[in-house]
Amino acid sequence: MPTRVCFVFLCLALSLTACVFILLFHRNLGKSGLRVSCLGLGTWVTFGSQISDEMAENLMTIAYENGVNLFDTAEVYASGRAEITLGNIIKKKGWRRSSFVITTKIYWGGQAETERGLSRKHIIEGLRGSLSRLQLDYVDIVFxxxxxxxxxxEEIVRAMTFVINQGMAMYWGTSRWSAMEIMEAYSVARQFNLIPPVCEQAEYHYFQRDKVEVQLPELYHKIGVGAMTWSPLACGLITGKYSDGVPECSRAAMKGYQWLKERVNSEEGRRQLAKIKELHLLADRLACTAAQLAIAWCLRSEGVSSVLLGVSNTDQLLENLGALRILSQMTPQTVAEIDALLGNKPHSKKESRA
Amino acid sequence: MPTRVCFVFLCLALSLTACVFILLFHRNLGKSGLRVSCLGLGTWVTFGSQISDEMAENLMTIAYENGVNLFDTAEVYASGRAEITLGNIIKKKGWRRSSFVITTKIYWGGQAETERGLSRKHIIEGLRGSLSRLQLDYVDIVFxxxxxxxxxxEEIVRAMTFVINQGMAMYWGTSRWSAMEIMEAYSVARQFNLIPPVCEQAEYHYFQRDKVEVQLPELYHKIGVGAMTWSPLACGLITGKYSDGVPECSRAAMKGYQWLKERVNSEEGRRQLAKIKELHLLADRLACTAAQLAIAWCLRSEGVSSVLLGVSNTDQLLENLGALRILSQMTPQTVAEIDALLGNKPHSKKESRA
Amino acid sequence: MPTRVCFVFLCLALSLTACVFILLFHRNLGKSGLRVSCLGLGTWVTFGSQISDEMAENLMTIAYENGVNLFDTAEVYASGRAEITLGNIIKKKGWRRSSFVITTKIYWGGQAETERGLSRKHIIEGLRGSLSRLQLDYVDIVFxxxxxxxxxxEEIVRAMTFVINQGMAMYWGTSRWSAMEIMEAYSVARQFNLIPPVCEQAEYHYFQRDKVEVQLPELYHKIGVGAMTWSPLACGLITGKYSDGVPECSRAAMKGYQWLKERVNSEEGRRQLAKIKELHLLADRLACTAAQLAIAWCLRSEGVSSVLLGVSNTDQLLENLGALRILSQMTPQTVAEIDALLGNKPHSKKESRA
Amino acid sequence: MPTRVCFVFLCLALSLTACVFILLFHRNLGKSGLRVSCLGLGTWVTFGSQISDEMAENLMTIAYENGVNLFDTAEVYASGRAEITLGNIIKKKGWRRSSFVITTKIYWGGQAETERGLSRKHIIEGLRGSLSRLQLDYVDIVFxxxxxxxxxxEEIVRAMTFVINQGMAMYWGTSRWSAMEIMEAYSVARQFNLIPPVCEQAEYHYFQRDKVEVQLPELYHKIGVGAMTWSPLACGLITGKYSDGVPECSRAAMKGYQWLKERVNSEEGRRQLAKIKELHLLADRLACTAAQLAIAWCLRSEGVSSVLLGVSNTDQLLENLGALRILSQMTPQTVAEIDALLGNKPHSKKESRA
Structure with a gap:
């Protein structure tokens, strides 16, 4: 596996390069002081469900040892088992609590009417449940x-401020909120002297660009909110997995992912697959994989603080981490070429007064 | 008793109907994010006093299993024994804390001068006493x-904010306050950036309408305060229990309930009993009991978040829960018919500028 | 006319008595610093309509010379003609602007949709219209x-604050608002650092007591709002004018006052007339007229800053002013006697914690 | 032209109908207290440019006499000549200032670098220029x-608050701002206790729905901002003017309107023209014109406070005003039929927590 060898070599051996690498590798989360690795490890679909706990531990170990300090989960993932798996691994590994960042997300915590949504009751009880499953005293960010x-x-922002003031979380953020809703949260925080959110988790890849490229940069400049993005490979679409139809063993063939299958097979889906083939050619030219190109392309966006990876084996993880190698090749020319190819570059606000 | 059988059947067996049922069943408490069942179980007069602890447990079990998630008590009920009984049952049943809502009320906590009223001292000490008797870390709402x-x-609102910020309660509310007093609490909360109340507990039934139908909706629209109502059967008056005088064994014959007896026997009381007879005929036509009609009538009011039931046996409880069955029959026509019969519909504010 | 002679004599000749008299005569408007005479002259129905401008001038002159410094009008009275008449008299008399208090009221200013209500537009434009008709640079209170x-x-309180900051009014007040609405205005003023209202104008007489005796004192103690009351004689009902039916020439026989006639002739109206006859006997015993007794009774209420008189001739005015003579006879005994007679003393909030 | 005759007849002759008409006709602008006619007269393209001043006066006279109280202009329209024409007509007609609402818009005021944009300097100087051209002391809304x-x-909201506090405007609003920007303005207003905006001017017609139907209602519920919409006929597209290509004399053939011509001739444009033909059939069925249907359809949207009309002759104006006649025919069925025909109904936020 030349890629992996090359990568580890790059990190550990070439000190000068490693230095540059590390500078590139960690970014402030939005305008907050929190330093996160620009690649994070997600647990969605995988931890406590698709993969064994052993594989989960391998993935976390490789990630952590390669500088990834950000691990993301949610109370709803695998009905809480993702948090349990993550918590067990952290406990077993014995890493210093101060050396990594754990984020979880609250909304769907159980079957009872009071165990869902963003009532004060559920934010507090939900986070308590998450901390219990994670075997932690606090998470770094609660979303x-x-x-x-x-x-x-007002109730949401007060409850988020409460859990921070109780020491149950360091920061809070939003996930899949509209720009207007984030601005409203900020407004309420300022009006009542509460704590504003620091980060929005948003889907971002070749085919979903508007929010991360236009709306979030505006929020970043105005109120400092950073972007933590997910699905850089559009659930695998971009790797070419579905180029010749949906294989039996893929995610798109799984129960509950009918929507993904439909998307792949739609007219729009076929147009996207054509573009993906061209992106594969470009990846070949840059001597990287299609996934690496896609991830590096996400990272080149100035508003992105961190990209969450969703992987189910160590090869995928190492390949994905290799995206950093080609980040320096994301020159204006290459970016423009990809934009031309995709044909969906969103218009940012014109700054001219004409 | 076909009604009860039918109801349980409806809840447990017909999943489709049950689904609709559950949608109707929970409401947000005012504009807060807290979801409460539209029927709650009160403990006034009953828990720790009129009924055995075994009966109390039966009532709570039936209520919980039928979707009731709201249980209301007060430090003054049976001198604290209502809270003790409630706490013992919760502990014994082992229900998840996040799956239900416990509310208690502070004002009369003991004989000492400092154990009554709404001083900061008594709010904090009183609630600590309640939590101790309830064997809970927090209540959901302290009234x-x-x-x-x-x-x-200012002292009241600061103390309520304190117990919330200490985690001893999720929300706070008022009970039997005037609209002006609630608005003053809101005003003070806004002025000093404290936490405003979310709910007013108010008496509401056929013969007590003005506050819940006129004043509280105005407060709901202005400041989001919801209504949790009690005495839907006017202490039994509506069931026809007193239609032929006050029986020996009834509540109105109990010590301390002389006022109820006097009310029943007053001229106004006799007029009300005549109306109750007509409401019984309407209930017959709708194939429900007079109590079910009275409860459904309370629930039809858009400002009402939840109606607290006061029952002393399981038959009563199941009968009362059956009120939900006829909620869909509370059509504008039926409501208008009841209004005509009662002849006491309060005037809401005229919106015209003429 | 012995009453008038006696009264003038009392004011001008007996310096010691006059001193006491003047102390009694002026009161602070609520907790504001504004000193108003405890009797004010209203212009409703009379100025610009029922009475000649000459009579209006006579009334104002007598009132002013007898220490009345408060003159109340409204943009809607006689479609603006009340303000024109009042303004002309003030201009003609040449009294120092600083020696009297002019109040007007805004709500119905014209036929156009934008000329009614309490939009910022109408509050500002309406008050400009009033000032123009009054030929004044400012009123003392705009209601x-x-x-x-x-x-x-928020819009209402901002607009009231604007007209005060523009110098178009010294204070603002409310007329016929509920206690809750006044508290809301205060709340908004505190929240946004705007100017709160100082006064509520409310109907107050033997048969309309609850608001002025229970609700407004509470507001006075909490937020300093004073009460300026009107209709002390219940539109003439109290003087016994209608004791033997509605005479042709009375207000109750006028077009648009059908409601008053109906009130007089209702069952409730007849009960009230019976009480009025007893009050006449009491007035005889106190050697005053029924009107004087009624006005003095209003003034004995500690929450009342000023009582507005509505008179259509000089005799009435002098008689009404004479109410001050018997204010000292409003002893607890007399007040209790009247309460017993009326049988409608409102319950104030119990202060006990029992 | 029976429509016009019928309409005028309806307004002026049948007093009962006229009364209903007037009730429907005025709406509060958002949650503000300002009452505007639901149809307003715009001056874009027309006043001071496309039409003679005589025609402009005829249009304003007909509009005003038919109950329209809202006239909208901007400093940029015809380089200020629209405001001059509007101001001259108002002065000549002598209508009471309080009986109508004038709105203008600031952004492009001149060639100098400091005469554009929303600097404090240009907001204040620009509005002074507008007031001078309009010969008014204040506008009702500055956008x-x-x-x-x-x-x-912060600079924008402070400047808007300044011009309001100076009496140069009653309210301020936004035009073509995003929901997030409006929320930011509100946030800044709350943070620094400044005056928030009351209204957004937005394009709204069959083919531009998302903002007015989804985003603005959310803002209305959260912060009370109302919608004043323009281009109900999509620059004439909807009337069928371009169904057979762009005629020489139409707006789409004018200099500077190349974009409109392109839009008409695009694939999307052709699809829209097909839908417009079907809407003409529906209009025939409802016995109204296509323009009337389009305007009534805009007015049926609950979030819309007023629709601005752009007309260049009196026939058009009277036809457009006739839209009110069919507003009662905008039943849920008809609206659903139009939605099905257009196939572009935007999704509002799902309220479910599932």
Whole structure:
């Protein structure tokens, strides 16, 4: 596996390069002081479900030893088992608590009516449940896993401030909120002297660009909110896995992922697959894989603080981490070439007054 | 008793119907994010006093298993024994804390001068006592059981904010406060950046309408305060229990309930009993009991988040829960018919500028 | 006319008595610093309509010379003509602007949709119109003539603050608002650092007591709002004018006052007339007229800053002013006697914690 | 033209109908207290440019006499000549200032670098210029004609608050701002106790729905901002003017309207023209014109406070005003039929927590 060898070599042996590498590797989360690795390890679909706990431990170990300090989970992932697996591994490894960042997300915590949404009750009880499963005293960031239009923003921001003031979390963030909702949270925080969110988790890849490239940079400049993005490979679409249809063993063939299969087979899906083939050619030219190109492309976006990886084996993880190698090749020319190829570059606000 | 059988059947067996049922069953408490069942179980007069602890446990079990997630008590009920009974049952049943909502009320906590009212001292000490009796770390809502004109509003709202920030309660509310007093609490909360109340507990039934139908909706629209109502059967008056005078064994014959007896026997009381007879005929037509009609009628009011039931046996409870069955029959026509019969529909504010 | 002679004699000749008299005569408006005479002259129905401008001038002159410094009007009275008449008289008399208090009320200013209600536009334009008709640079108090549920409270309080900051008014007040609405105005003022209202104008007489005796004192103690009351004679009901039916020439026989006639002739109206006859006997015993007794009775209420008189001739005015003579006879015994007679003393909040 | 005759007849002759008409006709602008006619007269393209001043006066007269109280302009329209024409007509007609609402918009005020954008300097100087051209002391609403990303929001909101506190405007609003930008303005207003905006001007017609139907209602519920919409006929597209290509004399053939011509001739444009033909059939069925249907359809949206009409002759104006006649025919069925036909109904936020 030349890629992996090459990568480890790069990190550990060439001190000068490693230095540059490390500078590139960690970024402030938005305008907050928190330093996160620009690649994080997600646990969605995998931990406590698709993969064994042994594999989960291998993945975390490789990630951690390669400088990844960000591990993301949610109370809803595998009905809490993702958090349990993550917590067990952290405990077993004995890494210093101060050397990594754990984030979880609250919204769907159980079957009872009061165990869902963003009521003060569920934010507090939900996070307590997460901490219990994680065997931690606190997470670094607690996210609202989606907005809850039935809970007033003041209640949400007060509850997030409460769990931070109780020491149950260091920061709070939003996940899949609209720019307007994030601004409303900020507004309420300022109005009542509460703690504003530091980060939005958003889907971001070749075919989903508008929010991360246009709306979040605006929020970053105005209120300092950073972007932690997920699905850099569009659930595998980008790796070419579905180029010749949906294979039996893939995620798109899994129960509950009918929507993904439909997306692949739609007219729009076929157009996207054509573009993916061209991106594969470009990846070949840059001597990297399609996945590496896709991840490096996400990282080149100035508003992105960290990209969450979803992997189910160590090869995938090492390949994905290798995206950093080609980050320096994300020159304006290459980016422009990809933009031309995709044909979906969102218009940012014109700054001209004409 | 076909009603009860039918109801249980409806809840447990017909999944489709049950689904609709559950959608109707939970409501947000005012504009807060807290989801409460539209029927709650009160403990006034009953727990720790009129009924055995075994019966109390039966009632709570039936209620919980039928979707009721709201249990209301107060430090004053049976001099604290209502809380003790409630706490013992919760502990014994082992239900997840996040799956239900416990509310208690503070005002009369003991004989000492400092154990009554809404001083900061008594709010904090009183709630600590309640938590101890309930064997809980926190209640979901702590209510001020009445207003205390001798405690400044700032002190009350600061103390309520304190117990919430200490994690001893999730929310706070008022009980039997005037609209003006609630608005004052809100005003003080806004002025000093404290936490405003989310709910008012108010008496509501056929013969007590003005506050819940006129004043509280105005407060709901302005400041989001919801209504949790009690005495839907007017202490039994509505069931026809007193239609032929006050029986020996009834509540109105109990010590301390002389006022109820007097009310029943007053001229106004006789007029009300005549109306109750007509409501019984309407209930017959709708194939429900008078109590079910009265409870469904309370629930039809858009400002009502939850109606607290006061029952002393399981038959009563199941009958009362059956009120949900006829909620869909509370059509504008039926409501108008009841209004005509009662002849006491309060005037809401005219919106015209003429 | 012995009453008048006696009264003038009392004021001008007996310096010691006059001194006491003057102390009694002026009161602070609520907790504000503004000193108003405890009797004010209203212009409703009379100025610009029922009475000639000459009579209006006579009334104002007598009032002013007898120490009345408060003159109340509204943009809607006689479609603006009340303000024109009042303004002309003030200009003609040449009294120092600083020696009297002019109040007007805004709500109904014209036929256009934008000329009614409490929008910022109408509060500002309406008051400009009033000042123009009054030929004044400012009024002392501008009242919102009723609440406007279609205008947000923030807009109303901002506009009132604006006209005060522009120098168009010294203070602002409310007229016929509920206690809750006044508290909301105060809340908004505190929240946004705007100017709170100082006074509520409310109907107050033997048969309308609850608001002025229970609700407004509470507001006075909490937020300093004073009460300026009107209709001390219940539109003439109390003087015995209607004791033997509605005479042709009385207000109750006028077009648009059908409601008053109906009230007089209702069952409740007849009960009230019976009480009025007894009050006449009491007045005889106290050697005053029924009107004087009624006005003095209003003034004995500690929450009342000023009582507005509505008179259509000089005799009435002098008689009404004479009410001050018997204010000292409003002893607890007399007040209790009247309460017993009326049988409608409102319960104030119990202060006990029992 | 029976429509016009019928309409005028309806307004002026049938008093009962006219009464209903007027009730429907005025709406509060968002949650503000300002009452605007639901149809307003715009001056874009027309006043001071496309039409003679005589025609402009005829249009304003007809509009005003038919109950329209809202006239909208901007400093940029016809380089200020629209405001001059509007101001001359108002002066000549002598209508009471309080009987109508004038709105203007600031952004492009001149050639100098400091005469554009939303600097404090240009907001104040620009509005002074507008008031001078309009010969008015104040406008009712001053709009920011677009957002200016180079001016800090705090500066914009402070300047808007300044012009309101100076009496140069009653309210302020935004035009073509994103929901997030409007929320930011609100946030800044709350943080620094400044005055928040009351209204957003937005394009709204059959083919531009998302903002007015999804985003603005959310803002309305959260912060009370209302919608004043323009281009109900999509620059004439909807009337069928371009169904057979772009005629020489139409707006789409004018200099500077190349974009409109391109839009008409695009693939999307052709699809829209097909839908417009079907809407014409529906209009025939409802016995109204296609323009009337389109305007009534805009007005049926609950979030819309007022629709601005752009007309160049009196026939058009009277036809457009006739849209009110069919507003009662905008039943759920008809609206659903139009939605099915257009196939572009935007999704509002799902409220479910599932």
């Amino acid at each position: 609202a896993n989606r907005n809850d239009v039935n809970s007033p923003m | 001020a059981n009445r207003n205390d004109v001798n405690s400044p509003m | 919102a003539n009723r609440n406007d549920v279609n205008s947000p409270m | 920011a004609n677009r957002n200016d990303v180079n001016s800090p929001m």
